[in-house]
Amino acid sequence: MSALLKSREAILALAIALLLVVIASRFPAFVTPGNLASVFTDTSPLILLALGQMVVILTKCIDLSVTANLALCGMIAALMNGAGVPLPLILLLVVALGAVLGAVNGLLVWKLDIPSIVVTLGTMTIYRGIIFLLTDGKWVNAHQMSEGFKAFPRAVFLGLPVMAWIAILGIVAFVLLVNRTPLGRAFYAVGGNPHAAVYTGISVGRTQFAAFVLSGALAGFVGYLWVARYAVAYVDIASGFELDVVAACVIGGIAIAGGAGSVAGCVMGALFLGIMKNALPVVGISPFWQMAISGAAILIAIAFNARGSGPKGRLILKTPEVRA
Amino acid sequence: MTAHTQGRVIPDRLTSPLARALRSWEALLLLVAVAIFIANSFASPYFLDPWNLSDASFNFTEKAMIAFAMAMLIIAGDIDLSVASIIALASTVMGAAALAGADVPVLVGLGLGTGLLCGAFNGLLVAGFGLPSIVVTIGTMSLFRGISYIVLGDQAYTEYPKGFGYFGQGYVWWVFSFELVLFAVMAVVFGLLLHKTNFGRATYAIGNNATAARFSGIRVDRIRFILFLLTGLCSGIAAVCLTSRLGSTRPSIGTGYELEVVTMVVLGGVNILGGSGSIHGVVIAAFVMGLVTFGLGLLNVPGIVMSIIIGLLLIGVIALPRLWRMWRK
Numbered sequence: 001m002s003a004l005l006k007s008r009e010a011i012l013a014l015a016i017a018l019l020l021v022v023i024a025s026r027f028p029a030f031v032t033p034g035n036l037a038s039v040f041t042d043t044s045p046l047i048l049l050a051l052g053q054m055v056v057i058l059t060k061c062i063d064l065s066v067t068a069n070l071a072l073c074g075m076i077a078a079l080m081n082g083a084g085v086p087l088p089l090i091l092l093l094v095v096a097l098g099a100v101l102g103a104v105n106g107l108l109v110w111k112l113d114i115p116s117i118v119v120t121l122g123t124m125t126i127y128r129g130i131i132f133l134l135t136d137g138k139w140v141n142a143h144q145m146s147e148g149f150k151a152f153p154r155a156v157f158l159g160l161p162v163m164a165w166i167a168i169l170g171i172v173a174f175v176l177l178v179n180r181t182p183l184g185r186a187f188y189a190v191g192g193n194p195h196a197a198v199y200t201g202i203s204v205g206r207t208q209f210a211a212f213v214l215s216g217a218l219a220g221f222v223g224y225l226w227v228a229r230y231a232v233a234y235v236d237i238a239s240g241f242e243l244d245v246v247a248a249c250v251i252g253g254i255a256i257a258g259g260a261g262s263v264a265g266c267v268m269g270a271l272f273l274g275i276m277k278n279a280l281p282v283v284g285i286s287p288f289w290q291m292a293i294s295g296a297a298i299l300i301a302i303a304f305n306a307r308g309s310g311p312k313g314r315l316i317l318k319t320p321e322v323r324a
Numbered sequence: 325m326t327a328h329t330q331g332r333v334i335p336d337r338l339t340s341p342l343a344r345a346l347r348s349w350e351a352l353l354l355l356v357a358v359a360i361f362i363a364n365s366f367a368s369p370y371f372l373d374p375w376n377l378s379d380a381s382f383n384f385t386e387k388a389m390i391a392f393a394m395a396m397l398i399i400a401g402d403i404d405l406s407v408a409s410i411i412a413l414a415s416t417v418m419g420a421a422a423l424a425g426a427d428v429p430v431l432v433g434l435g436l437g438t439g440l441l442c443g444a445f446n447g448l449l450v451a452g453f454g455l456p457s458i459v460v461t462i463g464t465m466s467l468f469r470g471i472s473y474i475v476l477g478d479q480a481y482t483e484y485p486k487g488f489g490y491f492g493q494g495y496v497w498w499v500f501s502f503e504l505v506l507f508a509v510m511a512v513v514f515g516l517l518l519h520k521t522n523f524g525r526a527t528y529a530i531g532n533n534a535t536a537a538r539f540s541g542i543r544v545d546r547i548r549f550i551l552f553l554l555t556g557l558c559s560g561i562a563a564v565c566l567t568s569r570l571g572s573t574r575p576s577i578g579t580g581y582e583l584e585v586v587t588m589v590v591l592g593g594v595n596i597l598g599g600s601g602s603i604h605g606v607v608i609a610a611f612v613m614g615l616v617t618f619g620l621g622l623l624n625v626p627g628i629v630m631s632i633i634i635g636l637l638l639i640g641v642i643a644l645p646r647l648w649r650m651w652r653k
Contacts, residue, residue, distance in 0.1 A: 062458070108639065112646045115596050117403070117458060121583055122639040129632030137628075235628065243466055246459075256459045288477045288575075292470025298463035302455050 008253045011304075012268045016275065023279045030282055037160060043274025044167035045222045049241075050248040050270045051174045051263065052215030057249055058187040059208045060194070060258030061109060061116035066219045066245055067238040068127035069101045073223030075131045078140040078233040081149045090149075094220045101127060102216015109212065110205035116212075124242070131235045142231035153229045163225055170218070174263045183210060191258025247294050248273055251301040273297070349593035350605045357612045364619035371622060378499035380621075382492075382569065384588075384614035385503040386562040387581055388606070391588040392514035393558040395606045397551045398589055399518070401531040401598030402457040404446060404552065407559045408581035409468035414438035414563035416472040419481025419573035428487045435567070436560040442468055443556015447549035465582070472575035481573040492569025503565050507610075510558075515603040523547065531598030580631070587638040588613055596642070613637075 024031040049066055056063045073094040080090050101123070108119045142150070153163040160168075178184040189197040190207045197204055227233045252269025254261030273294060280287055345351060364371045371377075390407050397404055417438045418431045426434070446464055450457045494502045518524040526547050529537040538544045562581075567573055592609035594601025613634070620630050 108643065112643050112650075114639070114642050114646070118586075118590065118596050118642060119639060121586065122635040125580075125583060125631045125635035126639075129628050129635065132626070132628040133632075137626075243462060246462055247466070250459055250463075256456050286474070286477060288473040289470070291466050291473050295463050295466030295468070295470050298459065298466065299449065302459050302463065303449075303453065306453065306455050 008304075009262065009265050009268065012252065012265060012272065016268060016272055019272070019275055019279070023275075023283065027282050030279060037164065039274055039278045040167070040271070041161050041164040042278060043270055044163045045226055046241075046244060046248055046274055047167045047267055047270040048170045048218050048222050048225075049215075049245045050252070050266050051170055052218035053245045053249050054174075054252075054254050054261060054263070054266045055178070055187050055211040056116070056208075056215045057246075057254050057256060058191045058258055058261060059204075059211045060191045061208055061211065062120065062246065062256075063102075063105060063212060063215045064117065064120040064242050064246075065101070065105060065123040065127055066215060067241040068124045069098055069216055069219040070223040070226060070241075071233075071235070071237045071239070072101065072127045072131050073098045073220035074227035074237060075135065075140065075223075075233045075235075077149075077224040078145060078227050079134070081145055082140065087148055087152060091221070091224060094224045095217050096220070098220015098223065099213050099217035102212045102214070102219070103209070105216065106209035106212030110209040113205075116208075128235060128239070135235070137235060140227075140233040145228070145231060150228050150231050153225050163229065166221075166225070171263060171267055178263055183207070187211060188259055191255075192260070244273055244294060247298045247301075250298050250305070253301070253305060255305060256302070269301075350602065350608060353591070353593065353605065353608045353612060357608055357615060360612060360615045360619065364615060364622070367619060368622040371619065374499045377618075378501060378504070380614055380618035381501065381504045381507075383617045383621075384610045385501075385507040386566050386569075387584050387588060387613075388507055388610035389510055389562045389565070390555070390558045390581070390585045391592070391606050391610060392510055392603060393551070393555040394585050395589045395592065395594050395601055395603060396514070396518055396524075396527050397555050398586075398594050398596060399531045399598055399601045400527045400548060400551055401534065402450060402548060402551065403461065403586070403596075404457065404555045405461040405582045405586075406442070406446060406464040406468055407555060407562075407585055408578045409465045409472075410439055410442040410556055410559035411563040411566060411578040411581065412472040412575055413442060413468040414560050415567040415573040415577050416475050416481070416575065418563070418567055419484075420475065422484045422488070423481060428485055431485070431488055432491075432564055435564040436557060439556045439558070439560020439563060440553060441556070442559070443553045444549075446556065447552030450552060451545040451548040469575060472577075476573070476575045482571065484568070484571055488568050489571065490568065492565050492567070492571075503569075506561070506565070510561075511603060511607050515607075518603050523550075527551065528599060531595075531600070583638075584613070584634060587634055590638060591641050 020031055029035060049070070053063055053066060076097060077090050077094045080093065081087075085093075105116070105119050105123055108114050109116050153161065153166075155162045157165055176184075178187065186197070186202045186207045189200065189202050190204050194204045197207075226238060230237070248270035249261070249266055250256065250269070251272055252261065252265035252267070254266055254269075276293060276297075277290055280290060280293075394404060394407065414435045418435045421431055421434050442464070446457075446461055449455050449460045449464075491502055496502055496505045518527060526537065526542045529540070529542055530544050530547060534544050563578075566578060570577070588609045589601070589606055590596055591612065592601065592606035594605065616633065616637075617630050620633070
């Protein structure tokens with residue numbers, strides 16, 4: 001199994017390398033370290049959200065409300081900034097709020113046993129609706145935000161913007177969480193075989209709840225990053241982006257049935273989409289192609305995943321003379 | 325997830341059919357519909373006007389047409405999140421054909437044909453290759469609408485022949501619009517298909533236990549494929565009606581319909597995990613959602629607040645019976 005996963009990630013790494021080579025053959029400027037770093041920075045929100053989505057999908061759930069959560073937390077961050085709340089407190093509060101919004105999803109899944117797709121389809125519209133109720137549909141524009149609020153994600157530290165460092169930090173934290181902690185193993189156990197997980201003393205619902213809280217907290221944090229980086233907050237920010245987040249996971253080989261997938265795959269899935277998105281205008285293809293391309297990428301990726309998982313049953317006694 | 329920890333109670337006698345019908349989800353829903361109707365007629369003096377009510381029916385007819393097929397699909401244990409994107413693609417194909425000078429019958433044929441093709445594509449991936457329907461249709465949701473964006477970008481098709489307006493704006497008799505009549509006809513057809521045919525029984529069987537259904541001789545994959553085909557066709561029908569009503573096609577046409585269709589189906593008492601549900605439940609749910617949106621519209625409630633209410637409805641209708649059961653225990 002691990003050999004299979006390794007080869008899967010190798011295929012993905014190869015696909016990314018191939019993509020870069022093809023782009024570089026026409027536009028060498030795209031693969032300069034400086035540009036690649038800016039592509040990575042641009043992909044950071046997707047990477048962070050995909051990591052949160054990954055643990056949710058590992059536990060057999062799906063969180064379609066991440067970007068609505070992001071938009072709501074981003075708007076509240078912008079409003080708090082307008083009210084003069086200091087930045088560290090804003091950061092703390094948006095993470096907490098995101099976690100609470102995620103916990104709402106998690107509680108509905110855990111305590112009421114409602115399928116996650118229904119819960120998050122519902123909360124997706126509710127969270128976005130709340131932004132409208134808060135603001136009456138008004139925008140918070142760049143001139144209404146303080147300089148410090150906007151500058152933090154762009155501040156350069158050791159040659160990379162803070163935003164990119166946060167993504168790197170997130171990746172490291174998730175590698176440790178998923179591989180080195182009981183909770184991380186529980187995510188895999190619950191997704192791989194919920195019944196067996198119960199017998200080993202893992203609460204399925206509680207683990208799913210934890211995954212939703214994690215995904216929500218990340219979405220809240222990315223909400224601030226998003227609003228600060230683009231210097232605008234309104235009802236529809238990042239609308240539809242949840243599909244890209246799920247796409248990044250699926251492309252990265254996170255099995256939608258739960259229990260299988262790796263941080264490396266997830267990050268590469270996000271990078272694949274990020275490179276594609278940044279390369280399209282360079283290559284001269286209209287950005288309107290992006291939606292269809294990510295759709296096609298999802299379909300190709302699931303076809304790949306299914307091929308990798310192989311037949312469900314297996315013939316254990318082929319012919320009588322094998323053992324004889 | 326908790327099925328393995330709960331015992332099963334087998335009652336010593338069956339409740340009478342009438343008592344069962346009265347205590348059913350559909351009866352409760354009907355009560356809700358009547359209550360909303362009465363509340364609305366008090367809330368606004370314009371509500372009870374037959375023409376206003378007829379206008380209000382456009383709030384739900386197109387979505388309900390898809391909801392019938394979606395109900396069967398969900399009962400069989402699958403889901404199709406790409407329906408709104410099928411509308412966009414079918415509408416784009418019709419718009420392009422209309423620009424090239426196609427006639428009304430050709431346009432309708434193309435709309436339905438595109439729907440069928442998209443449904444067949446979903447069905448092939450899910451039933452043919454055994455891929456999970458949620459991700460497949462999340463993928464095709466991007467793909468189908470993405471193709472519309474490639475074709476149209478930020479443009480729109482607005483040139484449709486005169487006769488094409490009938491499907492979305494025409495009236496069969498008095499206040500009964502073509503869409504409302506089509507909605508009623510499709511309700512009857514799907515009601516018969518689900519509740520009175522072998523195909524319908526097989527749909528329930530697959531949703532309850534696909535493996536057992538296969539061993540009892542049901543061609544599971546073929547039926548699932550046909551259900552995706554039907555959902556695609558119904559999305560094509562909805563695309564014809566919606567395009568005709570709006571008289572224009574943009575790539576963002578029908579955005580978010582999949583949520584409302586799924587909400588309608590779940591509100592109608594269909595189990596989201598498959599295996600149970602009814603078409604009459606979906607019909608009543610369509611009226612409930614139509615009445616809620618229309619009533620709130622008369623009270624000048626903005627669309628996004630209505631979508632909050634739809635979201636709350638979706639979660640509420642599933643959560644409340646479960647809370648009730650937990651509370652009684």
